[in-house]
Amino acid sequence: GDSVTQMEGPVTLSEEAFLTINCTYTATGYPSLFWYVQYPGEGLQLLLKATKADDKGSNKGFEATYRKETTSFHLEKGSVQVSDSAVYFCALSAFNTGKLIFGQGTTLQVKP
Amino acid sequence: GAVVSQHPSWVICKSGTSVKIECRSLDFQATTMFWYRQFPKQSLMLMATSNEGSKATYEQGVEKDKFLINHASLTLSTLTVTSAHPEDSSFYICSATLSGSRNEQYFGPGTRLTVT
Numbered sequence: 001g002d003s004v005t006q007m008e009g010p011v012t013l014s015e016e017a018f019l020t021i022n023c024t025y026t027a028t029g030y031p032s033l034f035w036y037v038q039y040p041g042e043g044l045q046l047l048l049k050a051t052k053a054d055d056k057g058s059n060k061g062f063e064a065t066y067r068k069e070t071t072s073f074h075l076e077k078g079s080v081q082v083s084d085s086a087v088y089f090c091a092l093s094a095f096n097t098g099k100l101i102f103g104q105g106t107t108l109q110v111k112p
Numbered sequence: 113g114a115v116v117s118q119h120p121s122w123v124i125c126k127s128g129t130s131v132k133i134e135c136r137s138l139d140f141q142a143t144t145m146f147w148y149r150q151f152p153k154q155s156l157m158l159m160a161t162s163n164e165g166s167k168a169t170y171e172q173g174v175e176k177d178k179f180l181i182n183h184a185s186l187t188l189s190t191l192t193v194t195s196a197h198p199e200d201s202s203f204y205i206c207s208a209t210l211s212g213s214r215n216e217q218y219f220g221p222g223t224r225l226t227v228t
Contacts, residue, residue, distance in 0.1 A: 042221055089155065
C-alpha cells in the first residue's frame with residue numbers, strides 16, 4: 001500500500017542554519033504531496049503542496065520539489081528561525097480516495 | 113478562509129462513559145470530513161472518512177461500534193467515543209475538504225481526550 005517515510009528526528013539546528021528534512025514515498029498512480037506543520041499544542045497547518053512531478057511547493061521560505069524519479073519530496077529552508085520549531089509531517093494524498101497518508105513526523109528544534 | 117473548529121479542545125472523562133467531539137467547518141461546506149487519532153510523538157492515523165448524509169467508512173482495525181461518527185450536515189461531523197477506557201486516551205483531530213476538492217484537507221486544532 002501507499003506509504004510515506006521521513007527522516008527520524010529530532011533535528012536540532014542553530015538559528016540561520018540550512019534545513020533539510022527528507023521524505024520519500026511509495027504510491028500507485030500519481031499522488032499529491034504535502035508538508036504539514038504542527039506547532040506545540042496546535043493542530044496541523046498546511047505548509048506547502050505539489051500536485052504533479054517537478055512541481056515546487058513553497059511557503060514562508062520553505063520549499064519542496066516533487067521528484068517522481070526518486071519518489072521524494074524533501075523539505076528545505078535556507079535559514080531557519082526559532083519560530084520554525086515544530087513537528088513537520090510529510091504526506092501524500094491518493095488521487096482516487098483523497099485520503100492522506102502521513103509520515104511519522106520530524107521534530108525540529110531551532111536554538112538561538 | 114477554510115477554518116475548521118473542534119469542541120471541546122480537551123476533555124477528561126471516567127472509564128465507561130461516552131464522550132462526543134464536534135468538528136465544524138466554519139466558513140465552507142465540507143462534503144467529506146476525516147477523523148484521525150494521534151498518539152504522543154507519533155503520526156496521525158486515519159480512523160474514518162465521513163461523508164455528509166451517509167455512513168462513515170472506517171479504516172481497518174477501527175471499531176465502528178466504539179467510535180460512532182455522524183455527519184448530519186455539510187458543516188458538522190461528530191465523533192462519539194462510547195464506553196471509553198484509558199487506552200482511548202489520545203489526541204483526536206478532524207479535517208474537512210472543500211466541496212469539489214478531493215486533495216486538500218483543512219485540519220481542526222484537535223481534542224485531547226483523557227480517560228481516567
